[in-house]
Amino acid sequence: MAQTELKAMSFPFKDPKFIFFTDFDGTITLKDSNDFMTDNIGFGGDMRRQGNRDVLENRKTFRDSFREMMDSVTRPFPECVDYLVENIKLDPHFNDFFQWALKNEIPTVVLSSGMRPVIKGILENLVGPDADKIDIVCNEAVAREGKRIDEEGGWRIEYHDESGFGHDKSLEIRPYAKLPADKRPTMFYAGDGVSDLSAARETDLLFAKKGHDLVSYCARENVPFTIFEDWSSILATVKKIVAGEQSVDEAAKEGFEMYKQDAADVKPANGHAK
Numbered sequence: 001m002a003q004t005e006l007k008a009m010s011f012p013f014k015d016p017k018f019i020f021f022t023d024f025d026g027t028i029t030l031k032d033s034n035d036f037m038t039d040n041i042g043f044g045g046d047m048r049r050q051g052n053r054d055v056l057e058n059r060k061t062f063r064d065s066f067r068e069m070m071d072s073v074t075r076p077f078p079e080c081v082d083y084l085v086e087n088i089k090l091d092p093h094f095n096d097f098f099q100w101a102l103k104n105e106i107p108t109v110v111l112s113s114g115m116r117p118v119i120k121g122i123l124e125n126l127v128g129p130d131a132d133k134i135d136i137v138c139n140e141a142v143a144r145e146g147k148r149i150d151e152e153g154g155w156r157i158e159y160h161d162e163s164g165f166g167h168d169k170s171l172e173i174r175p176y177a178k179l180p181a182d183k184r185p186t187m188f189y190a191g192d193g194v195s196d197l198s199a200a201r202e203t204d205l206l207f208a209k210k211g212h213d214l215v216s217y218c219a220r221e222n223v224p225f226t227i228f229e230d231w232s233s234i235l236a237t238v239k240k241i242v243a244g245e246q247s248v249d250e251a252a253k254e255g256f257e258m259y260k261q262d263a264a265d266v267k268p269a270n271g272h273a274k
Contacts, residue, residue, distance in 0.1 A: 018241075042072035098134070
């Protein structure tokens with residue numbers, strides 16, 4: 001990826017000093033939309049959770065597990081989008097963070113293993129007109145061969161890349177880290193689950209959601225992180241870093257100390273896939 005292709009260096013602000021990359025499902029949203037769809041109109045929660053355990057224990061790739069989840073949902077895709085827009089809500093503090101980020105010229109980039117029409121639909125519904133200032137890098141939904149996307153069993157997921165993740169989020173972040181020191185922004189990432197594993201090592205400060213699989217992984221692999229419960233704590237930490245009141249290293253150290261003191265309340269293999 002050439003430097004000229006680094007969209008967050010020019011959209012919606014030119015040469016930002018900070019960039020916030022984030023997962024979508026279960027991180028910006030209160031519920032994981034793909035899990036919700038699989039549990040309620042797909043093959044159900046038990047099979048989904050087993051698939052996530054298989055991924056965490058390296059018995060299956062995320063790519064294969066997630067495709068199985070999506071293939072179990074046969075409802076016409078426009079109906080799936082409407083169903084999720086109706087049922088999925090944002091973290092109540094995300095809009096506060098996003099509006100502050102806009103005022104401080106900090107791009108927000110969604111890196112998701114979900115599908116664009118779902119993500120766009122939910123954001124447009126709950127963020128409003130400013131949703132078009134969020135860059136979205138994700139998977140797509142396409143019609144199966146010989147079928148229409150708006151018929152029963154007519155769609156499938158189309159992955160962003162050929163990796164075992166289907167969308168290797170690290171590939172999006174890494175080119176920014178290679179920018180010259182005088183151009184390179186400070187980078188944040190927020191996530192909660194197994195699709196975030198590839199991104200966990202790539203940014204300057206990782207926010208891992210309390211009680212979810214990403215915390216367990218980071219602690220096991222010695223990946224620096226800090227814990228968040230909702231976007232109010234993310235906003236408070238980022239504000240301090242932007243103001244120069246705390247370094248990213250200090251924030252990560254504080255987060256790991258919280259984990260060691262069992263403040264993280266980890267629930268292993270809880271099945272949050274995004």
